[in-house]
Amino acid sequence: MTEKIHPVDEMLPWPRLATLGLQHVLVMYAGAVAVPLIIGRALKLPPEDVAFLISADLFACGIATLIQCLGGFGFGIRLPVMMGVTFASVGPMLSMGTDPEIGLLGIYGSVIAAGVFGILVAPFVSRLLPLFPPVVTGTIILIIGVSLMRVGINWAGGGLPMLTKVVDGVPGSFPNPNYGQLGGLGIALFVLLVILGLTKWGSGFLSNVAVLLGIVAGCVLASLLGVMNFEKVEAADWVGIVMPLHFGMPTFHLVPILTMCLVMIVVMIESVGMFLALSDMTGRKIDRAALTAGLRADGAGTLIGGIFNTFPYTSFSQNVGLVGVTGVRSRFVTATGGVIMLGLGLLPKMASIVESVPVVVLGGAGLVMFGMVAATGARILANVDFRTNRFNLYVVAISIGFGMIPLVAPNFFKNLPHSFHPLLESGILLTAIVAVALNAFFNGVRSTAEAEAEVAAAAAAVEHG
Numbered sequence: 079m080t081e082k083i084h085p086v087d088e089m090l091p092w093p094r095l096a097t098l099g100l101q102h103v104l105v106m107y108a109g110a111v112a113v114p115l116i117i118g119r120a121l122k123l124p125p126e127d128v129a130f131l132i133s134a135d136l137f138a139c140g141i142a143t144l145i146q147c148l149g150g151f152g153f154g155i156r157l158p159v160m161m162g163v164t165f166a167s168v169g170p171m172l173s174m175g176t177d178p179e180i181g182l183l184g185i186y187g188s189v190i191a192a193g194v195f196g197i198l199v200a201p202f203v204s205r206l207l208p209l210f211p212p213v214v215t216g217t218i219i220l221i222i223g224v225s226l227m228r229v230g231i232n233w234a235g236g237g238l239p240m241l242t243k244v245v246d247g248v249p250g251s252f253p254n255p256n257y258g259q260l261g262g263l264g265i266a267l268f269v270l271l272v273i274l275g276l277t278k279w280g281s282g283f284l285s286n287v288a289v290l291l292g293i294v295a296g297c298v299l300a301s302l303l304g305v306m307n308f309e310k311v312e313a314a315d316w317v318g319i320v321m322p323l324h325f326g327m328p329t330f331h332l333v334p335i336l337t338m339c340l341v342m343i344v345v346m347i348e349s350v351g352m353f354l355a356l357s358d359m360t361g362r363k364i365d366r367a368a369l370t371a372g373l374r375a376d377g378a379g380t381l382i383g384g385i386f387n388t389f390p391y392t393s394f395s396q397n398v399g400l401v402g403v404t405g406v407r408s409r410f411v412t413a414t415g416g417v418i419m420l421g422l423g424l425l426p427k428m429a430s431i432v433e434s435v436p437v438v439v440l441g442g443a444g445l446v447m448f449g450m451v452a453a454t455g456a457r458i459l460a461n462v463d464f465r466t467n468r469f470n471l472y473v474v475a476i477s478i479g480f481g482m483i484p485l486v487a488p489n490f491f492k493n494l495p496h497s498f499h500p501l502l503e504s505g506i507l508l509t510a511i512v513a514v515a516l517n518a519f520f521n522g523v524r525s526t527a528e529a530e531a532e533v534a535a536a537a538a539a540v541e542h543g
Contacts, residue, residue: 088407098406099414104290108443113168115432117168117185121181125310126430129433130324132429134320137386138379139160139163139423140421140423142378142379143160144420146159146161146376146379149375152371152374155371155375156371157357157372158356158401159393161394163389165226166348167189168225169506169507170338180329180331184330190384191339191384192341192342195342197374197381200346200370206343207350208523209517213513214510216456216462217473218506220455220456221455221482221506221509223454224452224505226444227448230449231441232437233266233441235257236259237256237257238254238257239258261305262436266442266445269295270446273289273291305438310433315426316426317424317426322386328384341507342376346373348392349372349376359398376391379391397415472520473520478509480508483505484502
């Protein structure tokens with residue numbers, strides 16, 4: 079009698095593997111390329127450098143996914159997981175990147191350090207779970223979405239409302255003439271309506287890739303209106319190699335490193351919730367060793383990201399939701415998706431197409447993507463006990479208040495030491511610190527077993543769709 083193969087370890091026929099793997103790629107693609115687009119355009123990088131960031135992101139995403147799914151040498155959860163750049167790192171990285179003393183190379187230094195930190199602390203992160211109950215993680219994810227909405231709204235408006243120009247050697251701010259143009263607003267609205275229509279009337283798969291199809295429809299409209307051109311796409315190579323340290327040797331600064339390490343802890347806590355939810359969904363129980371291996375893969379993916387000119391990686395929640403929708407539990411499906419992502423990273427022309435997408439098209443999709451991040455946080459908070467525990471209200475209210483400071487009052491901390499600005503200018507990190515502290519003050523710290531059960535229940539309730 080041969081031992082029955084668990085569905086997680088089932089090797090499906092290649093045609094089915096390729097089809098299901100491509101479906102995972104389509105579901106996550108829009109979210110996967112959003113972060114390099116946000117960072118590249120915020121730092122005013124040349125279009126070819128933004129395209130390179132996208133290629134590097136897809137390439138590193140493929141490597142990180144293969145590590146997580148296939149596992150080995152103490153790395154990888156060996157469950158059907160797709161890895162992508164986390165939105166939790168965007169706020170801190172924007173603050174770092176716009177600081178002339180830190181810049182893009184400082185971001186990469188902090189990402190590399192955070193990756194090494196993640197690998198080292200993986201065995202201990204589950205012990206930090208009591209500090210991150212759903213009232214804390216839900217609040218953090220809610221403020222991540224709210225913070226990112228500013229980016230989506232400005233994309234829909236046509237870019238930043240004010241542009242910085244140097245006149246006679248003096249930098250100054252001038253209104254962006256393309257901001258708020260009716261044509262651009264119309265394209266953004268069209269993309270939003272296509273996404274809403276596909277979500278409501280599309281079949282299961284069409285609904286899952288509604289954001290991606292909305293962007294494609296917006297690009298078609300923008301091309302017809304002459305807003306989108308393909309000159310850079312035609313000039314781009316078909317095949318290219320993603321070289322490590324493309325932008326130069328990373329630089330290392332203490333406060334940005336500490337900031338990114340804190341982001342890493344939050345990301346790994348969120349990953350624990352997804353791993354526990356996947357364990358329940360696939361019927362494969364995971365022990366502390368497997369959990370540690372999965373978190374090490376998060377750290378390894380982030381380290382690889384920093385070396386290959388991209389950003390921190392985590393397990394993508396929408397793909398966890400797709401496992402539940404399709405019922406396909408084989409980790410080799412997502413591993414195939416990782417191979418596809420790796421291949422896409424070697425196609426500069428594909429990255430150039432993504433870079434050529436007008437910001438107004440991305441704006442219509444960004445309102446949905448970033449809004450859904452905030453809604454996910456709200457859904458986690460919906461399962462928090464506010465009725466009998468009034469202290470939870472204070473944890474959420476005050477934490478969100480601190481998180482809004484950098485959004486509504488950018489100069490609030492201007493008289494504090496400059497070295498702390500990357501931390502103080504990130505509403506996400508302020509929210510995380512205040513929420514953890516207030517929860518410990520009001521509610522105390524629960525046992526690890528209670529925390530694991532609570533996190534798994536919250537992850538299952540949200541469904542990560």
